[in-house]
Amino acid sequence: MRTLDPRERAGGDVLLVAPHPDDEALGCGGTVHALAAAGAAVCVVVMARGDGGVDGRTSADGRQDESRRACEALKTEPPRFLDWSSPQLREAPADAARALETLLDGRRFDTLLVPAPFERHDTHRACTLAALLADVAAPDARWYGYGVWDALPAVEEVVEIDITAGRVAKTRAVAAHESQDGPRPLAAGMMGRDLSQAVYSRITGDEPRKAVERLMELDALVARLPPVGERDERGVREALVAWLGERGRAWAETLWG
Numbered sequence: 001m002r003t004l005d006p007r008e009r010a011g012g013d014v015l016l017v018a019p020h021p022d023d024e025a026l027g028c029g030g031t032v033h034a035l036a037a038a039g040a041a042v043c044v045v046v047m048a049r050g051d052g053g054v055d056g057r058t059s060a061d062g063r064q065d066e067s068r069r070a071c072e073a074l075k076t077e078p079p080r081f082l083d084w085s086s087p088q089l090r091e092a093p094a095d096a097a098r099a100l101e102t103l104l105d106g107r108r109f110d111t112l113l114v115p116a117p118f119e120r121h122d123t124h125r126a127c128t129l130a131a132l133l134a135d136v137a138a139p140d141a142r143w144y145g146y147g148v149w150d151a152l153p154a155v156e157e158v159v160e161i162d163i164t165a166g167r168v169a170k171t172r173a174v175a176a177h178e179s180q181d182g183p184r185p186l187a188a189g190m191m192g193r194d195l196s197q198a199v200y201s202r203i204t205g206d207e208p209r210k211a212v213e214r215l216m217e218l219d220a221l222v223a224r225l226p227p228v229g230e231r232d233e234r235g236v237r238e239a240l241v242a243w244l245g246e247r248g249r250a251w252a253e254t255l256w257g
Contacts, residue, residue, distance in 0.1 A: 001154055001158065001159070001160050001201050001202070002159045002160070003159065003160050003161070003162065004159040004160065004161050004215065006031070006034040006035045006037070006038040006040070006161065007038045009035055009038060009040045009110075009111055010038045010039040010040060011039055011040065012035075012040045012041070012110045012111055013040070013041050013043070013107070013108070013109045013110050013111070013138075014032065014035050014040050014041065014042045014043065014109060014110075014111040014112075014113065015043050015045065015104075015109035015111070015112045015113065015136060016028065016032055016042060016043070016044045016045070016076070016113045017045050017047065017100075017112070017113065017114045017115075017127055017128075017130075017131045018044060018045065018046045018047065018067075018079075018127070019046075019047055019048055019086075019089075019115060019121070019123050019124045019126075019127040019148075020046065020047075020048050020049075020050035020063075020086070020123070021046050021049075021050045021063040021064060021066055021067035021070075021079075021177065022050070022063075022066070022067070022070070022174070022177040022180050022186070023046075023115070023124070023148050024044050024046065024067060024070060024071065024074075024076075024079065024173075025070045025073075025074065025170060025173035025174045025176070025177065026148050026174055026186065026190055027113075027115065027146040027147065027148045028113055028146040028213055028215065029070070029074050029166075029169070029170040029173045029174065030161065030163025030166045030167060030169075030170045030194065030211065030213045031113070031146070031161045031163065031213050031215065032044070032074055032076055032113070033074045033075055033076075033163070033166035033169045033170060033173075034161060034162075034163060034165070034166055035111075036074065036075040036076055037075065037165070037166070040111070041077065042074075042075075042076040042077060043076070043077050043080070043104070043107070043109070044067075044071050044076050044077065044078075044079040044080065045079070045080045045081075045082060045100065045103065045104070046064070046067055046079050046080070046081050046082065047082045047084060047089055047096060047100070047127050047130065048082070048084055048085060048086045048088075048089050048123055048127075049063065049064075049081075049083055049084065049085060049086075050063045050086075051063065051085075053179045053180055054179070054180055054183045054184060055179065055183050058179040058180075060083070062179060063177070063179060064079075064081055066176050066177045066178060066179060066180075067079045067081075067176075067177070069173075069176035070173035070174070070176040070177060071173070073169050073170075073172040073173040073176060074166075074169055074170070074173050075169070080103055080104075082096065082099055082100060082103060084096060084099070086123045089123055089126045089127065089130065090122055090123055090126045093126045093127075093129040093130040093133060093233055094130070094133050094232070094233050096126070096127075096130040097130045097131070097132075097133035097134035098134070100130060100131070100134045100136060101134050101135055101136060104136055107136070108136060108137060108138040108141075109136060109137055109138060109141060110137075110138045110140070110141050110142065111141065111142050111144070112131065112136070112137055112141055112142070112143050112144070113144050113145075113146055113215070114127065114128045114131045114132075114143070114144075114145055114146070114218070115127050115128045115145060115146060115147075115148060116128075116145030116146060116147050116150070116152060116216050117145055117216075117218070117221070117240050117243075117244060118150065118244060119147065119148060119149055119150055120149055120150055121148070121149050124148060124149065128145070129233065129236060129237065129240075132222070132225065132231070132236050133228070133231055133232075133233065133236060134228070135228045135229065137222075137228070142217075142219060143217070143218035143219055143221070143222050144159075144215035144216060144217060144218060145215065145216040145218050146213070146214075146215055146216075147214065147216075151193055151197070151214070152214040152215070152216050153251075154201065154214075155247075155251050156250075156251075156254070157216050157217045157218075157220075157247065158214050158215065158216050158217070159214070159215055159217060160197070160201055160212045160213070160214050160215075161212065161213045161214075161215065162198075162209045162211075162212060163194060163211045163212065163213050164198075164209050164210040164211050167191065167194065167210065167211040170190070170191075170194075170211075171187050171190075171191055174186050174187040174190055175187045191211070194211040194212055194213060195210065195211055197211075197212040197213070197214060198210055198211050198212040220243070221239065221240070221243045224239055224243065225239055
C-alpha cells in the first residue's frame with residue numbers, strides 16, 4: 001500500500017470535518033496530529049452536537065468541552081462547532097453546507113478530511129455530503145475520506161499514514177471524550193484497529209510501524225462533480241453512488257478478473 005507523508009503538507013491549510021464530537025479523534029486523530037507536527041494548520045469543525053451520546057444523558061456543552069480537550073491533545077486549532085442536531089444535518093445537508101461556509105468566513109483549505117462515503121452511520125454520510133456541497137476548498141485541494149465506524153480496505157484509492165509517533169496523543173484525545181469512552185472502550189478499540197492495520201498492511205516484508213491510519217483518496221470523485229456553485233444534493237448523491245459502484249467493480253476485477 002502507498003504511504004502518505006505528512007511532511008508533504010507542511011505549511012498547508014487542513015480542514016477536518018467531523019460529524020460529532022469524538023469523530024475528530026477516532027477517525028483520523030493520528031493523521032491530524034502528524035500534519036500539525038509537520039507544520040500544517042489544522043482546522044477542526046464539528047458539525048452535529050452529539051448531545052445525548054451513547055448513554056443518552058450527555059449534554060452538548062459537555063461533549064464540546066471533551067472535543068476541545070481532544071484537539072488540544074492532537075495539537076490542532078481549537079475546534080469550531082456548527083451546533084446543529086444530527087436530524088437537522090441529515091435532513092438539510094445543503095443548508096449545513098452554507099452554514100459551514102459562514103462559520104469558516106471565506107477560508108479555503110488545500111487538504112480536506114471528511115468521513116469516507118461508505119460509512120454506515122447516516123449522520124456521517126450527511127456530513128460528507130455537506131462538505132462536498134460547501135465552497136471551502138482551494139482550487140487544487142486534495143480530498144480524503146476517513147473511516148470511523150468502518151475500517152477502510154486495502155485497495156488502490158486508500159493510502160496509509162504512519163501514526164506511530166502520535167499514537168499516545170490519539171489515545172489521549174479519544175479518552176478525552178469520557179462520556180463516550182467510559183461506556184465502551186473506544187480508545188482501546190481504535191488503538192487495536194490502528195495496530196492491526198500496521199501489522200497486516202503488507203503480506204510480506206518488514207513492518208517497523210506500530211500504528212497506521214488509512215485515508216481514501218476522493219480527488220477522482222470530486223473531479224467529476226460540477227463546479228461547487230452548480231452542485232446540488234441530488235447530483236452529488238448520484239455521483240457518489242456511481243463512483244462507488246465503479247470502484248467496487250474495479251476492485252472485483254482486480255481480484256478476480
